[in-house]
Amino acid sequence: xxxxxxxxxxxxxxxxxxxxxPPAPLIDAEELAKWSFYRAIIAEFIATLLFLYxxxxxxxxxxxxxxxxxxxxxxxxxxxxxxxxxxxxMIFVLVYCTAxxxxxxxxxxxxxGLFLARKVSLVRAILYMVAQCLGAICGCGLVKxxxxxxxxxxxxxxxELSAGYSKGTGLAAEIIGTFVLVYTVFSATDPKRSARDxxxxxxxxxxxxxxxxxxxxxxxxxxxxxxxxxxSFGAAVIYNENKAWDDQWIFWVGPFIGAAIAAFYHQFILxxxxxxxxxxxxxxxxx
Numbered sequence: 475x476x477x478x479x480x481x482x483x484x485x486x487x488x489x490x491x492x493x494x495x496p497p498a499p500l501i502d503a504e505e506l507a508k509w510s511f512y513r514a515i516i517a518e519f520i521a522t523l524l525f526l527y528x529x530x531x532x533x534x535x536x537x538x539x540x541x542x543x544x545x546x547x548x549x550x551x552x553x554x555x556x557x558x559x560x561x562x563x564m565i566f567v568l569v570y571c572t573a574x575x576x577x578x579x580x581x582x583x584x585x586x587g588l589f590l591a592r593k594v595s596l597v598r599a600i601l602y603m604v605a606q607c608l609g610a611i612c613g614c615g616l617v618k619x620x621x622x623x624x625x626x627x628x629x630x631x632x633x634e635l636s637a638g639y640s641k642g643t644g645l646a647a648e649i650i651g652t653f654v655l656v657y658t659v660f661s662a663t664d665p666k667r668s669a670r671d672x673x674x675x676x677x678x679x680x681x682x683x684x685x686x687x688x689x690x691x692x693x694x695x696x697x698x699x700x701x702x703x704x705x706s707f708g709a710a711v712i713y714n715e716n717k718a719w720d721d722q723w724i725f726w727v728g729p730f731i732g733a734a735i736a737a738f739y740h741q742f743i744l745x746x747x748x749x750x751x752x753x754x755x756x757x758x759x760x761x
Contacts, residue, residue, distance in 0.1 A: 494665055497592030505597055514576035518602050519609040521568040521580045526613030526708050530631030532560040534621055537628035554694050561699070562687025569679035578679065581702040582606055587656040587733035591741050603704070610708025618712050630713030633698040633706040635721045644697045644721065648728025649735070651689040651701045656736035658685035666745070700725035701732070 505511040532552065538544060539551030552560070569578035577594070579585045582603040589599040618625045635644040661667065662678040686701070693699045700706040706725035710718040 498595045498598075500596050502595040502597055505595065511598070514598075515601050515605045517572045517576040518579060519605040519612075521572045521576075521578070522606045522609030522704055522708075523613040523616075525564050525568055525580055526610045526631075526705060527616050528564050529557075529560050529705075530614055530617045530709060531621065532557055533631040534617065534624050534628045538624050541628070554691070557694065558687050558690035561690050562683045562685075565686045566679045566683025569682055570677075573679065576602070580606065580704075581655075581729075582704050583652050583702060583729035583733040584656055584659055586730055587659070587737040590734055590737040591660070606704040607707050610704040611711050612708075614708045614712035626713070630709055630715075630718075632709040632713040632715070632718035633700045633721070633725050634717050635724065636696055636698070639696050641721070641724060644724050645728045647693045647696045648700055648724055649732040651693050651699065652729040652732030653736045653739075654689050655682070655685045655701055656733045657740060658682055660736060660740040664740075664745075697721075697724065701729055703729050 536551040536553065536557055540547065540549075565580065568580055572578040572580070577588070579588070579602055585594065585599050585602045585606070588594050589596065594602070614631065617631065635641060658681050662681045689701055690699045693701075703726045706722065710722055
């Protein structure tokens with residue numbers, strides 16, 4: 475693989491050379507014999523469980539506090555801003571905690587985007603997605619167990635297309651929202667950025683958490699904000715009402731399309747992976 479070298483720095487700081495890691499093999503059977511692989515799967519399961527537990531509880535708590543029939547007030551609870559902070563803040567915390575173990579995906583769309591960019595193998599991608607979905611189901615199950623009186627009444631935190639919006643609008647919102655998230659993941663974890671800005675501490679979970687926060691502010695009124703198929707699936711399984719299942723496809727198709735676009739944009743447009751590969755091939759063919 476071609477090696478990119480930054481020859482100059484800015485502001486008096488010399489830039490370091492760097493080399494992109496080799497692409498992950500499509501099928502890596504050796505992973506199945508490593509404890510670190512299963513430890514990463516467990517980390518994804520627990521992180522997604524905690525993510526759904528905290529965020530769905532926040533959503534249900536907010537709805538109960540603004541329910542006038544139960545003594546609530548219009549300005550009660552944390553509001554949409556608070557819900558967005560809960561989602562973004564939990565992603566920041568959980569990515570920070572698990573990045574060194576599993577990469578801190580906590581989202582099948584992120585895993586899918588990284589798989590398309592050859593950052594993870596197919597085996598790892600599939601088992602991550604399974605662990606994330608199971609973790610989401612268990613997290614929502616805990617919420618229902620602790621808040622049984624409120625869970626069904628306030629929608630179980632399930633994602634549904636809001637009244638007045640078409641399915642096309644909901645799908646577009648999920649595509650764009652997931653693109654923002656996965657693009658941020660690629661940018662925040664880019665080895666070239668780490669080398670170029672080596673004099674600046676880069677805390678990758680922070681921009682990723684902020685991306686989740688900002689997307690929630692924009693799309694909560696439209697779809698409740700999915701951008702994470704495991705989050706939508708886990709809530710739908712435990713809530714198990716027709717409306718949540720009717721719109722479920724939006725929260726899988728949209729995020730996967732958005733993740734694919736983000737992977738293509740970052741790898742082939744911004745990082746020019748195709749041009750680098752072609753240049754490397756031409757160089758080697760001269761010998």
